[in-house]
Amino acid sequence: MKTNFEIAVFEGDGIGPEITAPTVAILRQLAAQSDGYDLSFTDAPAGAAHYAQTGESLPAASMEIARRSDAILLSAMGLPSVRYADGTEISPQIDLRKALTLFAGVRPVTVRANQRTPLKIPEGREIDFVLIRESTEGLFYTQGRGEVTKDEARETLLITRDISEKLFKFAFELARTRKETGRGPGKVTCVDKANVFRAFAFFREMFDAEAAKHPDLAADHAYVDATALWMVLKPWEFDVMVTENMFGDILSDLGAGLMGGLGLAPSADIGLEHAVFQPCHGSAPDIAGQGLANPLAMILSAAMMLEWLGIKHDNAAMLADGTKLREAVEAVVSKGEILTRDLGGDAGTAQSAAAVAAALNLS
Ligand SMILES: NC(=O)c1ccc[n+]([C@@H]2O[C@H](COP(=O)([O-])OP(=O)(O)OC[C@H]3O[C@@H](n4cnc5c(N)ncnc54)[C@H](O)[C@@H]3O)[C@@H](O)[C@H]2O)c1
Numbered sequence: 001m002k003t004n005f006e007i008a009v010f011e012g013d014g015i016g017p018e019i020t021a022p023t024v025a026i027l028r029q030l031a032a033q034s035d036g037y038d039l040s041f042t043d044a045p046a047g048a049a050h051y052a053q054t055g056e057s058l059p060a061a062s063m064e065i066a067r068r069s070d071a072i073l074l075s076a077m078g079l080p081s082v083r084y085a086d087g088t089e090i091s092p093q094i095d096l097r098k099a100l101t102l103f104a105g106v107r108p109v110t111v112r113a114n115q116r117t118p119l120k121i122p123e124g125r126e127i128d129f130v131l132i133r134e135s136t137e138g139l140f141y142t143q144g145r146g147e148v149t150k151d152e153a154r155e156t157l158l159i160t161r162d163i164s165e166k167l168f169k170f171a172f173e174l175a176r177t178r179k180e181t182g183r184g185p186g187k188v189t190c191v192d193k194a195n196v197f198r199a200f201a202f203f204r205e206m207f208d209a210e211a212a213k214h215p216d217l218a219a220d221h222a223y224v225d226a227t228a229l230w231m232v233l234k235p236w237e238f239d240v241m242v243t244e245n246m247f248g249d250i251l252s253d254l255g256a257g258l259m260g261g262l263g264l265a266p267s268a269d270i271g272l273e274h275a276v277f278q279p280c281h282g283s284a285p286d287i288a289g290q291g292l293a294n295p296l297a298m299i300l301s302a303a304m305m306l307e308w309l310g311i312k313h314d315n316a317a318m319l320a321d322g323t324k325l326r327e328a329v330e331a332v333v334s335k336g337e338i339l340t341r342d343l344g345g346d347a348g349t350a351q352s353a354a355a356v357a358a359a360l361n362l363s
């Protein structure tokens with residue numbers, strides 16, 4: 001009998017539902033033709049539109065669905081027009097990261113041969129690195145609870161030993177897996193601002209302690225400002241980089257820019273038990289409802305989900321399907337014939353997803 005895995009689906013706001021539907025359809029088809037696993041999906045309402053209707057952005061029932069599921073597939077959330085009373089935007093993804101302690105925000109950046117990129121990449125090189133953004137503390141610690149008076153505003157940056165140790169262990173383990181599978185040289189770069197802030201000297205100290213436990217892997221440091229420069233000038237030199245929450249938020253959009261846009265940038269927020277998979281981009285209200293959204297970042301996030309589930313549950317079929325799905329997207333992008341407008345093409349959401357399904361021989 002095939003093992004069944006339950007997936008919580010947060011279809012989100014704006015273009016969210018438009019990119020979720022074809023992604024879930026591909027996952028259903030992959031599972032249907034696999035001997036090794038099955039998937040079932042449960043919708044979990046949440047987000048800005050839900051808040052506008054009900055006054056709740058992440059209902060307890062949806063949180064419960066997330067907790068009991070094997071993985072959480074989450075689309076873009078938030079709308080600039082819908083805000084809490086304090087003026088901040090509805091962002092259940094931040095609540096989920098905190099509630100489920102999803103400390104490792106994994107944001108891969110890949111540019112394969114023939115992929116459109118604003119960079120000039122030397123012949124024979126590809127970009128393939130992973131940015132790990134701590135996702136529960138850092139400068140997001142007081143998010144929604146910052147102190148604001150008439151004359152000043154304060155937020156707190158928090159770095160804890162507990163989370164940092166888990167984060168760095170995760171980063172080195174990922175670098176080792178990448179080395180073993182031929183995707184990287186086995187190097188972790190700690191991105192910080194230890195030249196100015198004691199909090200980052202503390203962060204770096206814990207990084208060095210973890211690095212010492214992995215003599216088979218290389219470790220180095222870079223300041224965050226210089227990292228922005230090197231990500232543009234020599235991005236192929238990075239393997240795994242690990243950083244604080246806000247730095248990672250900003251640098252991951254820079255990484256998405258290297259890939260030719262947010263429409264190709266997937267992410268995973270991973271903890272010791274749970275994980276959320278979602279595209280890095282937002283709800284794109286400017287193109288919502290028009291069938292123009294690029295579904296590939298969402299599909300790539302679903303591929304990461306299959307790979308994570310496959311490794312966690314020792315399910316080789318699911319791991320292989322995750323890799324196959326990622327490679328199918330990469331093939332469609334490299335071919336460059338069927339691309340959405342954000343990538344310079346003229347295809348719609350449905351055509352783009354159909355191209356991936358075709359590359360997988362699903363249709
Ligand atoms: N992870 C998330 O859920 C997430 C991330 C960023 C922003 N947001 C929220 O989304 C809303 C809109 O934010 P924003 O406009 O700053 O960022 P955005 O990512 O929604 O859009 C930025 C630009 O990229 C384009 N774009 C984004 N995703 C695309 C896709 N899949 N296909 C084609 N084009 C795409 C948009 O059309 C827009 O021009 C805000 O409420 C914001 O808070 C959510």
Ligand SMILES: CC(C)[C@H](C(=O)O)[C@@H](O)C(=O)O
Binds near residue numbers: 078091093094249282
């Ligand atoms: C929309 C926002 C809350 C979110 C974040 O800041 O984490 C987004 O920018 C991201 O990168 O996932």
Ligand SMILES: [Mg+2]
Binds near residue numbers: 250
């Ligand atoms: Mg962001």
